[in-house]
Amino acid sequence: MLRPWLRRGTLRALSLPARTVPPLVNVRFSSTPAAQTPDRVPLRKQLKQQAKSLRSHKRQRKEDEEASRQEWELTVGVEIHAQLDTEAKLFSRAATSTSDVPNSNVALFDLAFPGSQPEFQIATLLPALRAAIALNCEIQPVSRFDRKHYFYQDQPSGYQITQYYEPFARNGYVDLFDYDGIAPEDGDRVRIDIKQLQLEQDTAKSQEYPPTTQLLDFNRVSHPLIEIITMPQIHTPATAAACVRKLQAIVQSCGAVTTGMELGGLRVDVNVSVRRRDEAAGQHQYNGISGLGQRTEIKNLSSFKAVEDAIIAEKNRQIGVLESGGVIEGETRGWTIGSTETRRLRGKEGDVDYRYMPDPDIPPLIIGTDLLANLNSTLPTSPDALITLLVGAEHRLSIDDAKPLIELDDGARLEYYHDVVDTLHTLQADQDAATRAGLGRSVGNWVLHELGGLLTKSDRDWDAEIVPAHSLAELLDQLQRKRITGPTAKQVLSGIFDGDRRPVSQILEEENLLLRPLSRAEYVALAQSVMALNPQMVAQIRDKKQVGKLGWFVGQMMRTGEKGRVEAPKAEEILRELILGV
Ligand SMILES: Nc1ncnc2c1ncn2[C@@H]1O[C@H](COP(=O)(O)OP(=O)(O)OP(=O)(O)O)[C@@H](O)[C@H]1O
Numbered sequence: 001m002l003r004p005w006l007r008r009g010t011l012r013a014l015s016l017p018a019r020t021v022p023p024l025v026n027v028r029f030s031s032t033p034a035a036q037t038p039d040r041v042p043l044r045k046q047l048k049q050q051a052k053s054l055r056s057h058k059r060q061r062k063e064d065e066e067a068s069r070q071e072w073e074l075t076v077g078v079e080i081h082a083q084l085d086t087e088a089k090l091f092s093r094a095a096t097s098t099s100d101v102p103n104s105n106v107a108l109f110d111l112a113f114p115g116s117q118p119e120f121q122i123a124t125l126l127p128a129l130r131a132a133i134a135l136n137c138e139i140q141p142v143s144r145f146d147r148k149h150y151f152y153q154d155q156p157s158g159y160q161i162t163q164y165y166e167p168f169a170r171n172g173y174v175d176l177f178d179y180d181g182i183a184p185e186d187g188d189r190v191r192i193d194i195k196q197l198q199l200e201q202d203t204a205k206s207q208e209y210p211p212t213t214q215l216l217d218f219n220r221v222s223h224p225l226i227e228i229i230t231m232p233q234i235h236t237p238a239t240a241a242a243c244v245r246k247l248q249a250i251v252q253s254c255g256a257v258t259t260g261m262e263l264g265g266l267r268v269d270v271n272v273s274v275r276r277r278d279e280a281a282g283q284h285q286y287n288g289i290s291g292l293g294q295r296t297e298i299k300n301l302s303s304f305k306a307v308e309d310a311i312i313a314e315k316n317r318q319i320g321v322l323e324s325g326g327v328i329e330g331e332t333r334g335w336t337i338g339s340t341e342t343r344r345l346r347g348k349e350g351d352v353d354y355r356y357m358p359d360p361d362i363p364p365l366i367i368g369t370d371l372l373a374n375l376n377s378t379l380p381t382s383p384d385a386l387i388t389l390l391v392g393a394e395h396r397l398s399i400d401d402a403k404p405l406i407e408l409d410d411g412a413r414l415e416y417y418h419d420v421v422d423t424l425h426t427l428q429a430d431q432d433a434a435t436r437a438g439l440g441r442s443v444g445n446w447v448l449h450e451l452g453g454l455l456t457k458s459d460r461d462w463d464a465e466i467v468p469a470h471s472l473a474e475l476l477d478q479l480q481r482k483r484i485t486g487p488t489a490k491q492v493l494s495g496i497f498d499g500d501r502r503p504v505s506q507i508l509e510e511e512n513l514l515l516r517p518l519s520r521a522e523y524v525a526l527a528q529s530v531m532a533l534n535p536q537m538v539a540q541i542r543d544k545k546q547v548g549k550l551g552w553f554v555g556q557m558m559r560t561g562e563k564g565r566v567e568a569p570k571a572e573e574i575l576r577e578l579i580l581g582v
Pocket residue numbers: 075076077078079229230231232233269271272273284285286292293294295297
């Protein structure tokens with residue numbers, strides 16, 4: 001393996017330029033007491049004013065957006081480059097890696113050494129096909145590789161190997177639902193067609209040290225990618241972001257891709273055009289969809305928020321240009337996080353002619369139906385199918401709980417949830433069907449909110465062993481059988497979370513936490529003691545039938561009675577009997 005650090009094409013040792021350190025800002029605290037400043041607005045008032053102006057700014061922005069939406073139609077199509085989860089590169093046996101020492105995984109072919117030949121790594125096909133099947137594509141029995149020529153330091157051969165003329169998958173689609181976060185104006189469901197998926201090589205990673213140094217890490221060169229190309233069928237920025245989020249969830253859930261957008265495993269280009277709704281159709285067309293406005297392409301977005309913000313900014317820029325009588329130029333643009341404007345990178349005229357040509361060194365890919373049948377039958381359940389299952393009769397989770405359960409901790413939280421539910425079902429085998437049907441919802445609540453709350457508070461990462469699944473199941477079994485109260489269950493959970501490894505039954509025994517129901521005589525004595533505290537209210541309930549006030553006495557009984565032993569319904573029953581005689 002070669003380990004060069006390259007600087008603008010020249011082999012040289014790694015030496016980083018010294019960074020200029022900005023001079024320290026000299027901060028001085030004023031000794032003038034705040035009250036002496038004449039027009040000083042109190043901080044609380046300032047914050048209130050700021051919040052008010054932020055609210056009105058947001059409202060104004062929303063109104064402006066709506067007004068422009070009435071007049072202009074936005075169209076978006078996205079291209080997503082996703083790194084496949086494979087051990088070797090696309091055309092060499094060098095290992096894929098995201099965190100190894102730079103330039104430690106590079107084969108001769110990756111650096112385009114003269115005479116080196118591509119060796120297609122057949123294992124790459126499996127994740128690629130899984131993604132294509134999960135995205136409902138038609139897999140092509142024969143597909144081919146092409147060379148896309150351009151000269152740039154991140155591509156040593158002078159061309160990228162991709163699938164331009166005959167990609168391996170076509171005509172898929174992705175369904176987006178309201179729970180995926182699509183814009184309200186898109187209703188509760190929208191289908192976005194996928195034109196194709198193609199296999200291609202990644203480029204090297206560049207690190208810039210301005211003004212003169214550019215370091216290159218060739219570990220990433222030829223990492224297998226799939227490019228997913230959607231049709232121009234997205235009409236709102238929020239839906240575009242939802243589409244990217246959903247595509248990421250799908251390719252991750254089928255095991256095709258492991259690294260998400262935040263770690264650079266997924267990179268997105270968005271294509272944006274606008275056209276006036278009341279005008280004759282636009283002049284542009286794409287793969288059978290005509291009447292479109294001129295598109296511009298914003299390259300290399302690396303977060304869902306960037307996708308949404310860049311589209312809003314570019315749409316507004318294009319509308320501004322058209323409203324002032326200008327024309328939109330087909331161009332490639334860039335986006336910086338936190339910015340409010342896209343910036344021009346290069347115009348259409350400057351676009352390279354890629355001189356696509358079939359790669360003469362790589363034979364066609366032939367994909368057999370037996371392989372597809374096998375992959376089809378072993379594909380994991382899709383995120384949508386999981387949602388349907390979790391909100392269905394078997395689990396009865398709310399959609400707001402089902403979604404995070406699926407998404408959190410790469411599926412580990414869902415696995416834990418299932419472990420708790422399974423154990424709890426066994427423990428509750430003697431209970432009736434109605435009781436058992438509600439178990440999923442309660443487990444979901446405890447796993448996400450109670451256990452989740454403890455994790456957030458302690459700032460710890462998820463680990464299924466912090467509170468073993470069987471411990472939570474035993475605790476919930478005791479709670480469901482009313483042997484402990486809700487607050488007791490929370491207290492015990494928190495103890496286990498902090499490392500108490502005694503069995504749940506032992507904790508409850510030793511800490512004297514089991515609920516011993518009060519006798520009738522004890523309830524009566526307790527009720528009489530709280531009634532004595534407020535005889536006037538007793539009279540109001542008795543004489544004026546103000547029964548709503550019973551709640552106050554119930555609260556007093558729960559507060560003054562022995563912790564966890566007073567049950568509200570029973571307390572109210574006794575109070576009614578004593579005060580109202582019913
Ligand atoms: N007028 C348009 N308005 C908005 N989006 C469009 C328009 N025309 C095409 N698109 C979108 O632009 C994308 C084009 O991607 P495609 O890979 O086919 O071409 P490309 O951008 O020229 O190629 P690459 O960037 O990979 O070199 C698609 O997602 C498509 O939906």
